Amino acid sequence: MATVKPSTTTNIGINEKNRAGTAQLLNHLLSDEFVLYTKTRYYHWNVTGPRFHNLHLFFETQYTELAEIIDQVAERVRQLGYFAFGTLEQFKKTTRLNENYGEVPSDDDMIRNLMEDHETIIRQLRTDLEKADENFHDTGTNDFLTSLMEQHEKMAWMLRAHLQ
Numbered sequence: 001m002a003t004v005k006p007s008t009t010t011n012i013g014i015n016e017k018n019r020a021g022t023a024q025l026l027n028h029l030l031s032d033e034f035v036l037y038t039k040t041r042y043y044h045w046n047v048t049g050p051r052f053h054n055l056h057l058f059f060e061t062q063y064t065e066l067a068e069i070i071d072q073v074a075e076r077v078r079q080l081g082y083f084a085f086g087t088l089e090q091f092k093k094t095t096r097l098n099e100n101y102g103e104v105p106s107d108d109d110m111i112r113n114l115m116e117d118h119e120t121i122i123r124q125l126r127t128d129l130e131k132a133d134e135n136f137h138d139t140g141t142n143d144f145l146t147s148l149m150e151q152h153e154k155m156a157w158m159l160r161a162h163l164q
Contacts, residue, residue, distance in 0.1 A: 010081025018136040023082035025128045026141070029148075030073045030085050031095040032124065036117045037066040039099065043110040051107055058162075062114070062155055069148060076144055096124060111162045118156035125149040 010019065044059035074084035085091060097117050105113060129145035132138045 012080075014080070014136070014138050016081075018138060019080045020082065022132055022136045022138045022141050023077050023080045025131060026073055026077045026080075027082075027085045027090075028094050028096070029121070029124070029128065029145075030070065030077065031091040031093075032097050032117075032121050033066060033070045033073055034091045035095045035097045035099060036114070036121065037063055037070060039097075039117065040066060040114060043114065046104050047107055047110060049107050055107055055110070055162075058158075059110075062158075065151070065155065069151065072144075073148070076141060080138075080141075096120060108163065111159050115156050115159035115163070118152045118159065122149055122152045122156065125152065 012019075014022075040059050040063040044056060044063060047055045047059065074086070077084040085094070097120060100113065125145050125148060129142045129149065132145060133142040
């Protein structure tokens, strides 16, 4: 799916080809973040069992943090002079995560699914931050992605702790 460039010129010391490459990888990340946000909300709404209250609040904390990450990723795309994805169709076509459509898993499986999704994003971020720096010469996005990776590592750790 192509990244759409706005009509104005962006002159930030990164050529258009490299900005387009970075914007594309960010839009794919945006899709992953949106799917993870939606799944976390879904689990927040549908968790049951003796740990309901604690997990309901925990999932809310996580989806709130993910909402902020989504906004930051979209704004980074805009800073590069491109438009951020914003439709469910774009997110669905470009995400690397699975939604588990129609399934309401157990509370432990919810936690495990979210942890695995965070770990998938972490692994992808490691690849993307290298591409941003080495292929697209965008140290700003590299730094941004490093920070996001650290946030996802913390969120994955918190999920993992619930399973131990």
